[in-house]
Amino acid sequence: MSKLEKAALGEVATDAAPPDADAFLSVRDLRIHFDTDDGLVKSVDGVSFDVRRGKTLGIVGESGSGKSVTSLGVMGLHRSANAKVTGEVWLDGQELIAADPDDVRRLRGRKMAMIFQDPLSSMHPYYTVGAQIVEAYRVHHDVSKKVARTRAIEMLDRVGIPEPNQRVDSYPHEFSGGMRQRAMIAMALVNNPELLIADEPTTALDVTVQAQILDLIRDLQKEFGSAVIMITHDLGVVAEIADDLLVMYAGRPVERGPAESVFAEPRHPYTWGLLGSMPRLDREDTDRLIPIQGSPPSLINVPEGCPFNPRCPYADIPKDNVTRTVRPELTEVGSRHWAACHMTQEQRERIWTEEIAPKL
Amino acid sequence: MSDEKEVSLPAQSDGATLTKGTGAGEPLLKVTGLQKHFPIRKGLLQRQTGAVRAVDGLDFEVRKGETLGVVGESGCGKSTMGRLITRLLEPTGGKVEFEGQDITHLGVGGMRPLRRDVQMIFQDPYSSLNPRHTIGTIVSAPFKLQGVEPEGGVKKEVQRLLSVVGLNPEHYNRYPHEFSGGQRQRIGIARALALNPKLVVADEPVSALDVSIQAQVVNLLDDLQSELGLTYVIIAHDLSVVRHVSDRIAVMYLGKIVELADRDSLYKAPMHPYTKALMSAVPIPDPKRKAAKSERILLRGDVPSPISPPSGCRFHTRCWKATEICKTTEPPLLELKPGQQVACHHPENFEDQAPQDTVLLSVAKEAATLVADEVLAESAATSAAVAAEVGESADPGARGTARPAPTDPQPTDEPTEPEDDRQESTDK
CATH class of the missing domain: 3.40.50.300 (P-loop containing nucleotide triphosphate hydrolases)
Known part of the structure; x- marks a missing residue:
């Protein structure tokens, strides 16, 4: 059954955004819940997105919004005993959630690979960098250690590590x-994956190094034509690298669309809040930042209705207290651009152009 | 509350x-x-x-x-x-x-x-x-x-x-x-x-x-x-x-202050090349600027070890303007403009402090490949303009006239404002 047929069967009814027929990765209504002593944690609660080959999807949100859990879900890295994963993940025509874990394991590292945030804790301190890259290569390729080592050196060189011949034994x-982050990237790319998931790849790095790494990811993507998912909390980084954007809040997508339109005409109060709370170097300095009041909700007790309603300054605009009772669905607000908000298009356009945009 | x-x-x-x-x-x-x-x-x-x-x-x-x-x-x-x-x-x-x-x-x-x-x-x-x-x-x-x-x-x-x-x-x-x-x-x-x-x-x-x-x-x-x-x-x-x-x-760079200035002068017209590189590396939340990537200055490698810092100017190993003097003499932190102290022999947006020294180090040539031509051209233009202005006003006999002054000295603050440049490049 193709992903289109599957989609037509109604699994995606909760999401107004139709699947993209050309997508390399297509995630439909992904839900990841953890059963804990305190209650059910709904880390991801109905997320859908598509990524094409050669394109980059940026996923933004605060800590606890479910960005990383989503990416681990796509990679199939949740332990089935703890996590309840439902929905569909279509990778190049193959469904992964229902698939045999062994089949997914064979894809992992080869077809899809991941770059983690903290390279020091995600690399093994006991083995050399070279040995770890060699291992990643030999898992998927039946080659001698010598060949794999040559490949490791080649990759280290490719990601810009000086003197890769010596550094391979560091x-x-x-x-x-x-350099560690570069080595991580080398390890992730050693099998030429078609899907690369980068989870906060530059958060732990200085701006100058961050610029180098982003440049490297962009170059490698151009060279290999892979699909990239970039998870970050830094709107600057996604603006820099992403073609499409998914804004998440409390495990749910609140806005999704091409990066240009999400930045130019954001249609969700949370996105406005994110844009207003960061000082920007490209604008005149404002007197005060416009923070979002309050803090992100607990994922055990997600607020009724729109999860953002306790922090939303516009929660009372829609009539009949609907923001506190009915969960808003993603609705189309522009070409390939969706937002989940109860306010009408006109109301949001007016607030954005009159109240928010001038203050940014 | x-x-x-x-x-x-x-x-x-x-x-x-x-x-x-x-x-x-x-x-x-x-x-x-x-x-x-x-x-x-x-x-x-x-x-x-x-x-x-x-x-x-x-x-x-x-x-x-x-x-x-x-x-x-x-x-x-x-x-x-x-x-x-x-x-x-x-x-x-x-x-x-x-x-x-x-x-x-x-x-x-x-x-x-x-x-x-x-x-x-x-x-x-x-x-x-x-x-x-x-x-x-x-x-x-x-x-x-x-x-x-x-x-x-x-x-x-x-x-x-x-x-x-x-x-x-x-x-x-x-x-x-x-x-x-x-x-x-x-x-x-x-x-x-x-x-x-x-x-x-x-x-x-x-x-x-x-x-x-x-x-x-x-x-x-x-x-x-x-x-x-x-x-x-x-x-x-x-x-x-x-x-x-x-x-x-x-x-700060490697245990030293390289530039100390009030906020507006620093962000409008950074004088130390390191400050300039640092600021150009900050990602801007505006996808339209993706096309303007060429303005970015990428520094090569990492910060050297503070156990044995480089001689002279500590930034010379990564600087695209480094010359022999940068390797041998440490630049003092001087107040070049009112309220803007810089430690550099070849500051940006200002008159060159060591104009006699023009031969670039080989590291500088390598580093310059990571700097977009526009950035180099812009900094040369602003430095020349400042030099001309200083030469005219302050001490006409000295350094200022030693360099060929451009015929049409531009006002200094215009080409130095990063905001303006970004605007221009987004229009392209």
């Missing part, structure tokens, strides 16, 4: 933060 | 009467030649074989009522600097003066009376609060340690402080784990404010927080400053946050 602690 | 407008703290020190207007401009803290070398010991006898020169000669002042921002990459010594001026570390050399008093080598007892005037806010709100103490105990600890009995009792005062920083005073008996990251940072701020300090050193106060919470804490720091007349030294790596909060900014 331990992770002998690398600087930027 | 914090609707009580009256925030005058009970008199523990005369700082209560300090307002932003009075005494602004007077140095509160003066640092000269400050150094901190951490020894590296090896072998059986633990003989010192070297030193990490974390802070290697800093000169600056912090004026009353201002905010001094300190930026730099990790390992540039900015946190060590913060710990030296609060005297949590013993300086290896140099001098720290607080309100005219030399505090460089004061002992624990000698520092104690000063501790109430100098406070610190730490980066990580998770590890800087004792998990076994209630918020009440944490915020009242300064009173206990200093033997201060505030008017109306400690409990009342602590509750007042909690409401000043926007927390519910009822939460007096809760533990740190019951609070979110942003709330914990507020607790840290309440603790720092308890004794009504004159100087608050904040080491990365918002970098562990989410964007939306960051803005709340930044605004809170802002409000407290205008209400209590605080003086801040804010150490951060995020250039946009630093620009937002600071009046003056020091840019």
